[in-house]
Amino acid sequence: MATGSPQTSTVMSAADIDRALTRIAHELVEAQRGVDELILLGIPSRGVPLAQALSERLSRIDPAFDPDSCLGSLDITMYRDDLGSRAARVPEPTRVPARGVDDAVVVLVDDVLYSGRTVRAALDALSDLGRPRAVRLAVLVDRGHRELPIRADHVGKNLPxxxxxxxxxxxxxVDGVAEAEQSVVIDRAAAAEEDS
Structure with missing residues (x-):
């Protein structure tokens, strides 16, 4: 249930986020018939803790999933197509899991899917690391308005x-809030700046 001021609404609470991540983890196991080939790569900044949370759930579902060898991060800063038109954030390290990405099923993890441009940059960055057998996309929120033909395979919440x-x-x-205060908020007064 949405809460907040007339201009802002909380559309996902900490409990909603927890349930969505648990469901996505189960979907990943079911879709791959296990975890043997899975690699999770979080896209900084919020995709990294979301990938961590997914990895914890995957290791509880199937102890064969080892976060130490199957979890990493993929910085896409220098692969963005808008580097000349906006201030770039400081690149963060890309951490490739010990297993590597070649012939793996790589799951890119991000918080919000919007235009698709962040995912396109992630695919370019990933191609420099190796050749996965398949690439999947898991996002907490899909808000629509795609500019590129990209869709998520696993979505916590579709949010028109x-x-x-x-x-x-x-x-x-990332934001320093207590775990119980984690949330997804929609601000109806703000101009959209997400460009995922």
């Missing part, structure tokens, strides 16, 4: 929005 709205994911690891 207008372009004038802003979707904000608040996570303890």
């Amino acid at each position: 929005t207008s372009r004038s709205e802003r979707v904000t994911v608040r996570l303890s690891a």
